[in-house]
Amino acid sequence: MTDMATPRLEARQLLLDWADGESHAFPYIWLRDTDPAGFHPATGERVFDLTSVPLELAPEAARIEGASLVIDWQGGAGTSRFDLGWLRENRPGAARPDPAAVPAMPWRGDLGAGGVPRARAADVMRDDAAFADWLRRSKAYGLSIVEGLDDDTEAGCAVARRIGFLRETNFGLTFEVVSKPDPNNLAYTSEALPLHTDLTNQELPPGWQFLHCLANEAEGGGSVFCDGVAVAEDLARENPDAFELLATVDIPFRFHDAGTDIRARKTVIRRGRDGRVEEICFNAHLADILDIDPAIMPDYYAAYRRLMQMTRDPAYLVTLKLKAGEMVVFDNRRVLHGRAAFDPSTGFRHLRGCYVDRGELDSRLRVLARAAARPDAA
Amino acid sequence: MTDMATPRLEARQLLLDWADGESHAFPYIWLRDTDPAGFHPATGERVFDLTSVPLELAPEAARIEGASLVIDWQGGAGTSRFDLGWLRENRPGAARPDPAAVPAMPWRGDLGAGGVPRARAADVMRDDAAFADWLRRSKAYGLSIVEGLDDDTEAGCAVARRIGFLRETNFGLTFEVVSKPDPNNLAYTSEALPLHTDLTNQELPPGWQFLHCLANEAEGGGSVFCDGVAVAEDLARENPDAFELLATVDIPFRFHDAGTDIRARKTVIRRGRDGRVEEICFNAHLADILDIDPAIMPDYYAAYRRLMQMTRDPAYLVTLKLKAGEMVVFDNRRVLHGRAAFDPSTGFRHLRGCYVDRGELDSRLRVLARAAARPDAA
Structure with a gap:
């Protein structure tokens, strides 16, 4: 999936305007907490410490590089990189696919x-x-x-x-x-x-x-x-x-x-x-x-x-x-x-x-x- | 416990006026469903079938015999007998004693x-x-x-x-x-x-x-x-x-x-x-x-x-x-x-x-x- 998108920076969130006309909101604190680098390589568990960054964290700049969104954080809080397709699928408010979610077929x-x-x-x-x-x-x-x-x-x-x-x-x-x-x-x-x-x-x-x-x-x-x-x-x-x-x-x-x-x-x-x-x-x-x-x-x-x-x-x-x-x-x-x-x-x-x-x-x-x-x- | 009480019959419930001035309500359907004879002698489980009596079941008469309340049900639905002390303790709306209910003592x-x-x-x-x-x-x-x-x-x-x-x-x-x-x-x-x-x-x-x-x-x-x-x-x-x-x-x-x-x-x-x-x-x-x-x-x-x-x-x-x-x-x-x-x-x-x-x-x-x-x- 190689969705193209244009980032816009707002006060507390980044907006991604997708090529198909859809637009989705990504709060900055969510983006920082969800940075793939913040998860343990062996256990997959989150190791990023949310208390290590201020709640009001905002980007210095955001840009698209290939199929990725790259964010440079203010105050030396590093750089985060996300695959655009992954971001769209896992965006805030979106239901996640679950192979176990089989709808009940009521019977009589x-x-x-x-x-x-x-x-x-x-x-x-x-x-x-x-x-x-x-x-x-x-x-x-x-x-x-x-x-x-x-x-x-x-x-x-x-x-x-x-x-x-x-x-x-x-x-x-x-x-x-x-x-x-x-x-x-x-x-x-x-x-x-x-x-x-x-x-x-x-x-x-x-x-x-x-x-x-x-x-x-x-x-x-x-x-x-x-x-x-x-x-x-x-x-x-x-x-x-x-x-x-x-x-x-x-x-x-x-x-x-x-x-x-x-x-x-x-x-x-x-x-x-x-x-x-x-x-x-x-x-x-x-x-x-x-x-x-x-x-x-x-x-x-x-x-x-x-x-x-x-x-x-x-x-x-x-x-x-x-x-x-x-x-x-x-x-x-x-x-x-x-x-x-x-x-x-x-x-x-x-x-x-x-x-x-x-x-x-x-x-x-x-x-x-x-x-x-x-x-x-x- | 040998509480004394006087029963009064209302439209859907029996009132018991206790000697100490308290009064408690016992809906008729609850009394029938709770009759001690309706529980399995070996397993203690309820075997009385609630669908076997009408919802509007009411007493023919109710009386105190010794330390018991005795109810003759209308329509041949039998007689129920309750110990008065037990009835008071287990009355509708009363909290039951539970030895496992130990209050949490929050600590810092x-x-x-x-x-x-x-x-x-x-x-x-x-x-x-x-x-x-x-x-x-x-x-x-x-x-x-x-x-x-x-x-x-x-x-x-x-x-x-x-x-x-x-x-x-x-x-x-x-x-x-x-x-x-x-x-x-x-x-x-x-x-x-x-x-x-x-x-x-x-x-x-x-x-x-x-x-x-x-x-x-x-x-x-x-x-x-x-x-x-x-x-x-x-x-x-x-x-x-x-x-x-x-x-x-x-x-x-x-x-x-x-x-x-x-x-x-x-x-x-x-x-x-x-x-x-x-x-x-x-x-x-x-x-x-x-x-x-x-x-x-x-x-x-x-x-x-x-x-x-x-x-x-x-x-x-x-x-x-x-x-x-x-x-x-x-x-x-x-x-x-x-x-x-x-x-x-x-x-x-x-x-x-x-x-x-x-x-x-x-x-x-x-x-x-x-x-x-x-x-x-x-």
Whole structure:
């Protein structure tokens, strides 16, 4: 990229007038702080010390040399040199490209089990392009299925670890979803589980959940999924006041057993700065005794109960029965999951689970995109 | 507790007039949702299904029986029974007691190295009361020192693991702070590190940091700490506009090396719902190229640079040189840390580090308080 530009010096910023008629502002202090020479050659971290220059720093002169902007700073603060193409791409106020920024594609019940993205374990494990493609589809839908896993308790977590290290919780690094005596969690019974997100009592609930099905021979035990983003967006249209309450009022969540007592307060719906729904924290089992102002409580309960009803409405649900060798993968902070009750006397049901946080998956997508962008890549 | 009370039925809520003249409101839907019979006897989780009753549910009658409130619900929705003392403590709008809610005691340079809370490793490892006392003092100051650790690389992490499981990051489950070839982080050089918090590029930066000093024989290499809460509170008084910018404008953070590219956007100062400063994310090395609106950039830089200057002002700093067998423990989301440069040719310097998140430490404080409250406890 060899954009040509003409610099103009103003009181606190430099303007670049590009050949195509666009014009962009570059505050002087930003230019000094962003000088490529101020970053450590080995670690890439910023080593320039912002306190070493005055805030009112201004250029002695600025000029274009080839495809570079060169600035001589006043007061002996040195010379900075920037590639013009880089400057334009990284200018203040410009959104940066991010290979991990895959837009959410909200889905409803009409997606059907057949519409859930699928990938083969062998492809995901061996082929970087297939791996990246599966991750992007998983991010778009917040839900996917990996099939063809070995009948090995480690096979599911091996796929997860290819993305990043596992997120440990008070239930361990991995967990076995089987009915067992003395359960400390309803997941470890044979009871039905209404739709929920896991570990809403944590400050940061785990991001991606991996449930590898090793056996599913019992009668019942089907899996149900619901896109929390779709539900929240529809609620915002249907009842903006209810949406607003769920997006602004913190409620308490808590899990406690013999060795732990983990609590967090948060909203059921969390929006990003752009107003879009970024996260759903919905778990009636872990919702603690509600302690909010009694004056807003009836309205809050109405909103909360409406959301709960929507998460059980077949219009939003995809149901499927996992087979041995399949693994369901979903964004636990977006897609609610549940299951039908099962009869443990009719057969064995065993899922093995683990989590990888959103940050690790996004990092993997960026690193994979880096490799794909190399000239020698396919 | 045997509070006496008189119930009054209103349209959507029950009022309890207590013998001491206080009166509290209990919305009917809250009473039904909070009925102790609606929680799983083994797991303690809520199993009552809110959608099984109408929102407009109201009592047929309510009465006091002994120390209990008894409500017969209309429409055959059963009978609920509540202990009056429990109801008063857990009433809507009332703050719940939390043994982990230790108020922050902001400190400045006049605390001095001698004012940093200390505990002996043997006491912390063997005595629950000493352990809880050390955790509470650590929370109040966000900083403490454990002394008398064995000369064993695992000794520091053993103390951390007594609190909870370790928080893994892209640098591993534990990390060695030594100068090494091909560093992917400035910590792994012998250069000075200005004050910062770790891993601001993560969605949730690690909470408590543990740095066990195994050797500190090199010249230099002193440790420096600064209470971010004290700095932020002073900035709010000195320059409210600067504080507001740092508390409301998201900026990008990023770490990337051969295998990772982890990014997060967040404010440098984060306030809780009560307006108090809850977190500082300050790391000039990991701050990515600033991409905010150029119109606010000069003011933002002025605020950011002022905060940076304050974190280096001796008025805020406690400096100390760790000795082998000592471990410094600090809340990485509150207390900034740094170090003086050292000369690796004059001796060996080796710290071993790990993290435990805030949630695990708070959980441990609650569980310890539970044991201490038992009648057979000292």
